[in-house]
Amino acid sequence: MISIKGLYKRFDQLEVLKGIDLEVEKGKVVVVIGPSGSGKTTLLRCLNILETPTSGSIEIEDQTLDFSSSVSKKAIPPFRRLTGMVFQSYNLFPHMTALENVMEGPITVKKESKEAVRKKAEQLLSKVGLGDKLDYYPFQLSGGQQQRVGIARALAMEPKVMLFDEPTSALDPELVGEVLKVMKDLANEGMTMIVVTHEMRFAREAADEVIFMDGGFIVERGKPEDMFTSPKEERTKQFLRLIQ
Amino acid sequence: MKMFLNSIIADPERVSRLIDIAQSSLQPLLKGAILYTIPLTLITFVCGLILAVLTALARISSVKPLQIIARIYVSAIRGTPLLVQLFIIFYGLPTIGVVIDPFPSAVIGFSLNVGAYASEIIRAAILSIPKGQWEAGYSIGMSYPQTLKRIILPQASRVSLPPLSNTFISLVKDTSLAAMILVTEMFRRAQEIAATNYEFLLLYLEVALIYWVICFILSIVQGRLEKRMDRFVS
Numbered sequence: 001m002i003s004i005k006g007l008y009k010r011f012d013q014l015e016v017l018k019g020i021d022l023e024v025e026k027g028k029v030v031v032v033i034g035p036s037g038s039g040k041t042t043l044l045r046c047l048n049i050l051e052t053p054t055s056g057s058i059e060i061e062d063q064t065l066d067f068s069s070s071v072s073k074k075a076i077p078p079f080r081r082l083t084g085m086v087f088q089s090y091n092l093f094p095h096m097t098a099l100e101n102v103m104e105g106p107i108t109v110k111k112e113s114k115e116a117v118r119k120k121a122e123q124l125l126s127k128v129g130l131g132d133k134l135d136y137y138p139f140q141l142s143g144g145q146q147q148r149v150g151i152a153r154a155l156a157m158e159p160k161v162m163l164f165d166e167p168t169s170a171l172d173p174e175l176v177g178e179v180l181k182v183m184k185d186l187a188n189e190g191m192t193m194i195v196v197t198h199e200m201r202f203a204r205e206a207a208d209e210v211i212f213m214d215g216g217f218i219v220e221r222g223k224p225e226d227m228f229t230s231p232k233e234e235r236t237k238q239f240l241r242l243i244q
Numbered sequence: 245m246k247m248f249l250n251s252i253i254a255d256p257e258r259v260s261r262l263i264d265i266a267q268s269s270l271q272p273l274l275k276g277a278i279l280y281t282i283p284l285t286l287i288t289f290v291c292g293l294i295l296a297v298l299t300a301l302a303r304i305s306s307v308k309p310l311q312i313i314a315r316i317y318v319s320a321i322r323g324t325p326l327l328v329q330l331f332i333i334f335y336g337l338p339t340i341g342v343v344i345d346p347f348p349s350a351v352i353g354f355s356l357n358v359g360a361y362a363s364e365i366i367r368a369a370i371l372s373i374p375k376g377q378w379e380a381g382y383s384i385g386m387s388y389p390q391t392l393k394r395i396i397l398p399q400a401s402r403v404s405l406p407p408l409s410n411t412f413i414s415l416v417k418d419t420s421l422a423a424m425i426l427v428t429e430m431f432r433r434a435q436e437i438a439a440t441n442y443e444f445l446l447l448y449l450e451v452a453l454i455y456w457v458i459c460f461i462l463s464i465v466q467g468r469l470e471k472r473m474d475r476f477v478s
């Protein structure tokens with residue numbers, strides 16, 4: 001499903017990803033943890049090609065981009081559509097209602113008919129529990145509601161993989177649960193997901209695998225129960241002690 | 245001022261003459277406004293805005309030659325007086341065989357001017373939109389032009405509305421410079437009428453009052469527009 005091979009990313013002098021290899025099977029949920037600055041966001045952004053990797057290759061479904069040679073600009077938008085991105089700061093379009101936010105991609109990019117898209121967008125918003133907030137502008141919604149619109153907006157493009165970058169870390173504690181619930185439902189429906197989060201409960205309940213990143217490397221990976229109870233690497237132990 | 249008032253009050257005949265002139269000149273002045281001042285302002289503003297958006301996009305593009313051309317254009321227009329620019333177009337170009345009528349000359353001159361000034365406003369507005377908005381557009385598969393058109397420009401236009409309204413109001417007043425290149429807009433008509441009856445103060449005050457009324461109405465419209473566009477931010 002997803003196969004990342006030898007992924008490097010360098011910003012000027014700073015090497016942020018130092019050879020990431022990762023396979024994710026269809027329908028699996030992978031949780032990525034690690035200290036701040038370890039390259040988690042950069043990894044997700046590379047999968048969505050918001051950053052262009054310095055070298056390495058990414059394969060999703062049956063499409064491959066190899067960054068060791070130069071990648072044509074034309075190849076990027078279709079590749080990007082394989083993944084849906086949920087941002088830490090939601091990044092909703094402030095001049096559009098919840099419904100318009102969700103409809104934007106299918107209408108502008110896929111050129112689908114407005115009526116069909118509206119129906120689908122209403123269904124998606126109902127699914128994330130916002131069926132009664134269709135015509136609200138982002139500023140009229142709480143952080144948790146905004147983030148759920150963000151998830152619906154990404155789902156509207158029917159991606160093969162959903163990427164979540166600390167989707168709840170900007171939220172007040174009482175709003176975290178509603179977003180995690182939507183994500184769990186999605187996982188139960190069989191969506192392939194890569195989730196950067198420090199919500200250990202979500203990792204325990206929903207993840208098939210937990211990956212610990214540090215300094216641009218994948219240091220350790222394993223089933224959540226093994227990772228949290230008996231991590232092998234010293235750095236993983238230290239990190240888990242810090243956040244628990 | 246006191247002398248002027250005294251001379252009027254002491255002379256009832258002059259008072260009725262002044263009232264006559266003020267009344268009879270109102271129609272040709274308003275005609276000048278409706279036929280020339282207002283159309284010149286509107287046409288120029290639309291052309292200028294298109295030029296401004298293109299220039300702003302050139303300046304933020306990654307294509308070096310485009311950047312440089314846009315910079316030189318903005319610098320040249322901002323660094324030279326508007327009146328000189330109008331003279332170059334209307335009185336200067338004919339010496340190399342390019343003859344343009346007064347009204348189109350004014351449209352060209354003012355459009356180039358608005359284009360340069362407004363491009364700075366629009367560029368700043370585009371740059372003020374958070375990077376996350378571009379990325380959100382890209383992440384749902386939108387291209388650069390799609391993201392620009394659907395996501396960035398609508399938000400940038402809200403940011404740039406107040407300064408652009410100011411540009412527009414300035415433009416209304418600046419069109420009086422077109423009098424210098426023989427466009428028979430409102431100010432030129434005031435000059436022509438005053439030249440026949442020598443009531444310069446009266447006519448220039450009258451024309452000033454009309455400009456003021458137009459700008460006052462525009463500033464009310466501006467306030468309304470800003471309120472409407474604020475509906476999607478708290």
Ligand SMILES: Nc1ncnc2c1ncn2[C@@H]1O[C@H](COP(=O)(O)OP(=O)(O)O)[C@@H](O)[C@H]1O
Nearest residue numbers: 011014016034035036037038039040041042043
């Ligand atoms: N656009 C960028 N330019 C330069 N450095 C960057 C950029 N984006 C991220 N970095 C650097 O890359 C490192 C990893 O960042 P990031 O992937 O955001 O880590 P994490 O999400 O794990 O906290 C940090 O040191 C950060 O400063």
Ligand SMILES: [Mg+2]
Nearest residue numbers: 040041042166
């Ligand atoms: Mg991060």
